[in-house]
Amino acid sequence: MRVAVLGCGTVGAQVVRLLREHGTDLAARAGGPLQLVGVAVRDAAAPRPPWVPTELLTTDAATLVRRADVVVELIGGIEPARTLALAALAGGASVVTGNKALLAAHAAELHGAAAAAGTDLYYEAAVAGAVPVVYALRESMAGDNVTTVLGIVNGTTNFILDEMATRGVGFEEALARAQELGYAEADPTADVDGHDAAAKAAILASLAFHTRVSIDDVPVEGIRAVTAEDIADARAAGYALKLLAVARRGTDGGARGISVRVAPTLLPLTHPLAAVHGAFNAVVVEAAAAGRLMFYGQGAGGAPTASAVLGDVVAAAAHRVHGGNAPRESTYAELPLLSPEQTLVRTQVQLGLADRPGTLAAVAGVYGRHGISIASARQGAAADGTARLTIVSHPASEAAVARAVADLAAEPSVREVRSVRPVEGE
Template sequence: MSTPTHETAQRPGGVVRIALLGCGTVGSQVVRLLQEHADDLAARAGARLELAGIAVRDTAAERSPWVPRELLTDDAASLVRTADVVIELIGGIEPVRPLVLAALESGATVVTGNKALLAAHGPELHAAAERSGADLYYEAAVAGAVPVVYGLRESLAGDNVNAVLGIVNGTTNFILDEMATRGLSFDDALALAQERGFAEADPTADVDGHDAAAKAAILASLAFHTRVSIDDVPVTGIRAITAEDMAEARESGHVIKLLAVARRLADDGTRGISVRVYPALVPTSHPLAAVHGAFNAVLVEAASAGTLMFYGQGAGGAPTASAVLGDVVAAASHKVHGGNAPRESVYAALPLLTPEQTPARTQVQLRLADKPGTLAKVAGVYGEQGVSIESVRQTGASDGDARITIISHLATEAALERTVAKLSEEPRVREVVSVMRVEGV
């Protein structure tokens, strides 16, 4: 088989040939939409979008009825060499990485929803695209149908982004929402998420925060024009969240959300960025508190534009396929009319802030000896570490014990960690019940 040129103008009738890698939930919806909206997509792109082949692991497996079986192949390596645009929806890193690199190096545009690949090997992929003049699109890699990648990469290219806070994993948001609204335990809420198809049989990537961390790395790289990999993102998942945590959050006027948080700091002589994933208390009045079920939302704080919120379905076949096809139309238009997607922008090269530099606020729940002077001892520990207390609330007492909740003012992560360590050593502190970040204040 000869390798066709990537110059669409040399093809009769103006055709952009598309190779699809993977035909699962999202891939099958991409096929359906390519067929159902063929005329509209051709008008928008300036050429017919022709599906050249669909690479799958098992060509004999049952497929959606609209998937043309004659296009199925298990030879992905050969398929990518025949295409103008390669849609990668397999996921993971190997054996996908060499396929994507081969496509880019041949001059084919790659459209991918693979956040793990981008977070681990983004610089390599961007470099391959730049060498060959190909495009690399990845709107579907973060928040499904929500156009936050486009917003950061293009719409806000003329602004300075100071912070990005996002609910970027629908599975964990569904679990926490069920715990908050129905009083379910973590295990019961996870089981319900699995029953409804929101969580995988092995939910580790979701509930331990790794999926959100990959997305946080991508968002931070775009927002701050700095290369951030998944290895740069400290992660805390949601397995330790209890029904008691949810009840305490409700009593204090908060909800608990798993957040991807990226901030740029440029004051007090400190310049750099922090990127984190953790469960956090969010005031019920905050926009992110109203994000329910498996939906995603990302707040962007920009110097000139102010606060923007991107909200919508963060997963699912049709919503994610919508994001994929948006990238495909843009890529095909470039093949027809010329031009390129924005290149990787890493000119800022901002350093990652250390825990001694990163500001944070925490809520700490303690079980204390209910004796005179105990609270003064606790306050003294905070003061010794240079951490100011915003509020103290007693939430219960029994059998000589008292339970209190302390919310701090802004301090550094390191100072807050030292405070908790010292509290756990204080004889009058029976137990450090929980420690949680506070956001949105």
């Protein structure tokens, strides 16, 4: 099987290394030899690890694609990755990709091209690195009905929030530490603003609920506004604050459809995701028959991600040798996205209140007018005439919560709406 690798960055270089070092074992698993026929790069003269054969480097990715049986796309971004992947599929090659942005935007087109050509499209490495959650949702859980997916799917933001929680530092200092250790890029926008997690959330929701979900369907809030004080307050109330990708199917008692979001979210300290530290990823899947399952491991890094890539390469190569295909796109459910009026959420709202009699009653009245039941309320010590009030609600519609927050902001006794956070895991 002729294998072409597009891109030779952190992951691509490790794919090349493992292909060369473990070629005999990989061939035995695939049913035939795996021959690396080329590595497409932007600059063939750029320095690279010693195990990358210089004679296999090429800047002509289009020609390389035509020579391959399995194309490993690790370029990232939309173009030229999309054009090269479609060309590979049209030419009869199978495609293995770790490109979550491409899949979140063009999954339907890529799946359609693979089906038309009778080839494979694999993408385990696109979500959570070495953690095999794509395989689990696409194949292992094909006989079950998934109801909820909760995921810490971005190691950079988890590291930053963990630094803020354990060391009490602010966002900027934690980000600088993440950049120093190589967890965050020089431009961390995609990570800290939640776009990377949103792309992965779209992929997970599509797989879990057999419905096409794109990144444009995922409301996103990043972590730039999170403070060390927010995290300390959350812990004092028994919660951890995590950037969470949440995908949920409407229950039988509610509207038929799905909701997806990415936001800093409160989790009880007893929840398994609350114990995920550093740059690790974890995904909790809840299903009707299997109950709760958790997938945990390294969500980034060259070797861990290359492990997921090569698992897909072996599967695609085995199909070329023995016949068969990867699972096709499953969109039979065609579930609609729930509107804010239909989407139920528990929330924690933090307010700065005038420290005088009657303010709690005024706040409770706002909640009551919008039909939102209060689960708990905790008032902190007053400073400079302002008291802090933290309210956790029972589930209510996102729209009702938004209206209540707007009314709270206009309430004379409320000096500040400090934060509004979803609460999961209760």
